[in-house]
Amino acid sequence: MSLSIEEKLSVNKFFVDEENAHIEIDPAYPDLKEKMKLVNACPAGLYKLNDDETLSFDYAGCLECGTCRILCLGTVVKKWEYPEDTKGVEFRYG
Amino acid sequence: MSEEKFDVIVVGGGLAGSTAAYILAEQGLEVLLIERGNYGGSKNMTGGRLYSHSLEKIIPNFAEEAPVERRVVKEAVTMMTENDAVTFNFRSPRLAETGSDSYVVLRGEFDRWLFDKAEEEGAIATSGIKVDELIVENKKVKGVICGGEEMLADVVILADGVNSLLAEKAGLRPRVKPSQVAVGAKEVYELPSKVIEDRFGLEENEGAAWLFAGSPTNGLVGGGFLYTNKQSISIGMVVNLERIGESDKTIEDMMNEFTKHPEVAPLIKDGKLVERSGHVVPEAGLSMVSTLYGDGFLICGDAAGFCLNIGYMVRGMDFAIASGEMAAKAVLKAREKEDFSSATLKIYKDMLDESFVMKDLSLYKKFPSFMDNPRIFNEYPEMLSNIMADMFIVNGNHGIPLRKKAMKHIKSVGLLNLVKDGLRGVKSI
Ligand SMILES: Cc1cc2nc3c(=O)[nH]c(=O)nc-3n(C[C@H](O)[C@H](O)[C@H](O)COP(=O)(O)OP(=O)(O)OC[C@H]3O[C@@H](n4cnc5c(N)ncnc54)[C@H](O)[C@@H]3O)c2cc1C
Ligand code: SF4
Numbered sequence: 001m002s003l004s005i006e007e008k009l010s011v012n013k014f015f016v017d018e019e020n021a022h023i024e025i026d027p028a029y030p031d032l033k034e035k036m037k038l039v040n041a042c043p044a045g046l047y048k049l050n051d052d053e054t055l056s057f058d059y060a061g062c063l064e065c066g067t068c069r070i071l072c073l074g075t076v077v078k079k080w081e082y083p084e085d086t087k088g089v090e091f092r093y094g
Numbered sequence: 095m096s097e098e099k100f101d102v103i104v105v106g107g108g109l110a111g112s113t114a115a116y117i118l119a120e121q122g123l124e125v126l127l128i129e130r131g132n133y134g135g136s137k138n139m140t141g142g143r144l145y146s147h148s149l150e151k152i153i154p155n156f157a158e159e160a161p162v163e164r165r166v167v168k169e170a171v172t173m174m175t176e177n178d179a180v181t182f183n184f185r186s187p188r189l190a191e192t193g194s195d196s197y198v199v200l201r202g203e204f205d206r207w208l209f210d211k212a213e214e215e216g217a218i219a220t221s222g223i224k225v226d227e228l229i230v231e232n233k234k235v236k237g238v239i240c241g242g243e244e245m246l247a248d249v250v251i252l253a254d255g256v257n258s259l260l261a262e263k264a265g266l267r268p269r270v271k272p273s274q275v276a277v278g279a280k281e282v283y284e285l286p287s288k289v290i291e292d293r294f295g296l297e298e299n300e301g302a303a304w305l306f307a308g309s310p311t312n313g314l315v316g317g318g319f320l321y322t323n324k325q326s327i328s329i330g331m332v333v334n335l336e337r338i339g340e341s342d343k344t345i346e347d348m349m350n351e352f353t354k355h356p357e358v359a360p361l362i363k364d365g366k367l368v369e370r371s372g373h374v375v376p377e378a379g380l381s382m383v384s385t386l387y388g389d390g391f392l393i394c395g396d397a398a399g400f401c402l403n404i405g406y407m408v409r410g411m412d413f414a415i416a417s418g419e420m421a422a423k424a425v426l427k428a429r430e431k432e433d434f435s436s437a438t439l440k441i442y443k444d445m446l447d448e449s450f451v452m453k454d455l456s457l458y459k460k461f462p463s464f465m466d467n468p469r470i471f472n473e474y475p476e477m478l479s480n481i482m483a484d485m486f487i488v489n490g491n492h493g494i495p496l497r498k499k500a501m502k503h504i505k506s507v508g509l510l511n512l513v514k515d516g517l518r519g520v521k522s523i
Contacts, residue, residue: 002354005346008281008370015132037272037339043279043372045346063372064137066257067277070270070374071335082259085241086132086222093282093326093369094139094201 005045009061016060017087023062023069024079027055037071063089100126102425103238103247104217105225105260107134108201109411110395111253112208112219113152113418114425119215121426126245127209127217128238130224134209138201138255139280139371141408142321142328143303145196148416153211160207162197163323164301165190168294171406172357174308174318178479179357198301198321198328199411200282225254228264234389234435235264249434250391251421253414256374258397266391267384272335274378276316276403279345280330281353283365287325293361294322305406306331308475310352312343315465317405318352320361327362329353332375332403336466375410377403378462380455386446387439392421400451404461404523413451420445460522469515473507480506 025047029035035055038047044061047068055076062083069080082088104115107129115127131137143166149156157165167190172181188194213219229237229244237246238260252261256275261267287298294302306318316333331352333345343351352358376382382399386392394400394417401410424442428434446452484499504512 002350003367005370008367011367012369012371033339037335040341040344041277041333041335041338043277043345044370045344063370065277065372066374067335067372069257070275071272071338073269082130082224085130085224088137089371090132090136091139091202091369091371093328094135094203094205094371 006061009044012061013090013092014060015087015090017083020084021059022081022083022088023057023059023077025055025057025076026078027057029055029076031075034072034075038068038076041067041071043067098245100124100245100247101429102126102249102251103128103245104251104253105238106253106255106395106397107131107209107219107221108138108205108253108255108395108414109208110397110414110418111251112205112212113149113415114251114253114394114422115212115217115219116208116215117152117419117422118425119212119217122216123425123429125212125217126247127212127219128223128225128240129209129219129221132222133206134219134221135201135203135205136221138205139278139373140199140201140411141278141280141319141330141332142198142323143196143408144199144204145409145412147193148412148419150193152415152419157195157197161203162199164198164296164299166196166198166303167300168296168302170302170304172304172306173475173478174306174310174355174357175475175479176309177356178483179355180475180478180482181357196303198303198323200323200328225260228260228391230264235391248390249425249428249439251425252391252393252397253395253418253421254397256376256396258393261385261393261397266388267393270374270376270382272338274376274382276332276334276375276377277338277345278330278332278373278375279349280328280371280373281349281367282323282326282328282369283362284326284368285362285365290322290325290327296322306352306358307405308471310348310355311471312341312348313468313472314338314341315471318358319408320358326368327365329358329362332377334377375403375408376401380459381462383455387424387442388436390434392424392439392442394418394421400455402454402458404458405465409454416449416451417446420449420451458523460518464518464522467515469507469511477503477507
């Protein structure tokens with residue numbers, strides 16, 4: 001019996017900013033290697049490789065760790081900001 | 095636009111920032127502490143263990159009032175292969191002596207306590223507000239901009255964590271490189287205190303710290319960790335980002351395999367997952383420390399790169415607190431001189447150089463390159479567990495002298511490699 005990453009994230013407290021995506025990516029970025037970094041490293045598992053080798057990504061479960069920014073800002077990752085005031089993840093334990 | 099000018103603006107209500115704000119407010123300065131999360135600690139995560147010495151100096155006996163989880167009396171380090179585990183254990187009252195003691199903490203509560211302490215001392219502590227930019231004129235930092243509003247100060251202390259977008263955007267620090275950091279993933283499992291105490295052989299309020307190397311990180315530089323809280327267990331892993339793209343497993347696959355390992359699964363059995371978090375850990379040691387001060391600003395904590403990961407020990411929180419303290423002291427000195435230029439603020443660097451912060455970072459400066467060796471995460475755990483298997487397994491086949499058994503496994507790694515890596519290891523710590 002193991003929880004999927006989505007089920008795991010669902011126990012977290014998030015204040016999702018529906019209006020504004022704090023991270024934007026180029027899902028069709030040509031270099032597969034760059035995309036695999038994100039698929040492997042995001043601790044929220046938010047980067048998924050589709051069958052056609054494009055990426056799907058949803059900022060809603062973001063833990064704001066900055067990993068994808070460090071790895072791929074300027075390639076796959078086009079914009080990376082912290083969410084606006086009061087928005088985003090809230091660690092009750094941390 | 096507000097024309098008010100503060101003595102000091104501190105960006106980031108983590109341990110580094112709240113410590114700096116606490117000390118400055120205590121000395122009567124007008125301090126604005128700005129945290130983007132809804133409360134101090136709400137964006138912060140750690141493995142778990144705070145070495146008390148640096149905070150103890152600032153707030154003696156802090157553990158009596160602060161929300162600490164458990165005092166560590168037991169250390170364990172495990173080398174792991176896919177199915178095996180070889181563990182080294184240390185238990186001693188010396189681990190719990192005042193000044194050498196360490197506490198498992200959960201940052202959501204612990205940072206909030208310190209942030210609120212800074213406010214009690216008189217700092218204007220605001221949460222739920224993000225600093226968007228620094229105001230920089232002629233290379234001098236003059237204040238910050240939040241939501242279009244400018245706020246000015248004699249000096250700005252940047253304690254905004256490892257990603258320090260502000261320092262980077264203002265050109266005060268280069269962007270962090272993947273090889274310099276690890277990604278950390280962590281899960282917190284709730285369990286009754288009695289169950290935790292029985293499982294780990296602890297008395298009430300006693301805690302255990304446990305690190306794991308080998309199979310968890312799929313051959314990449316990194317490791318697993320486990321810390322006991324009062325009524326939950328913190329478990330997770332850190333994996334260096336340098337080669338993460340080449341891995342055939344995601345960090346989530348690694349977490350799943352780690353938490354299901356036969357040595358680990360019983361430790362968190364029946365625990366209810368209450369949080370999954372992620373954070374970046376600076377781990378390049380001294381080579382990562384960059385700009386520390388300049389005209390009108392100081393950088394402390396993770397933002398300055400003050401963190402040590404030496405395999406059996408992770409230290410960042412005691413560095414964050416100590417560097418926050420020294421940043422505050424440097425500001426106090428600068429105020430005496432009424433000069434906030436880099437020439438005066440350099441005293442911060444001098445204090446750091448004289449303290450354990452720079453001394454320990456220098457001492458372990460070769461460690462990150464020593465760890466960048468796949469044998470440590472693949473061959474050595476395998477070798478150890480094979481030697482153990484030969485020692486402990488009796489199956490009716492006639493015995494072979496231990497020396498021969500061990501040699502067989504050592505040869506599979508290469509005696510020369512072992513000697514070489516052993517020497518490098520010893521030199522790096
Ligand atoms: C998985 C993991 C395990 C670890 N294990 C240990 C351990 O066992 N022991 C140990 O000592 N250390 C450990 N560390 C390291 C330790 O957690 C860090 O060194 C420590 O948290 C650094 O504290 P800090 O105050 O410098 O930064 P942070 O705790 O990151 O605080 C930065 C603060 O700034 C705020 N902020 C950022 N940008 C802005 C902005 N623009 N405006 C307003 N606010 C902003 C953030 O919200 C945050 O509150 C671990 C780290 C990780 C990730
Ligand atoms: S910041 Fe971290 S959690 Fe958020 S999308 Fe990037 S890697 Fe994933």
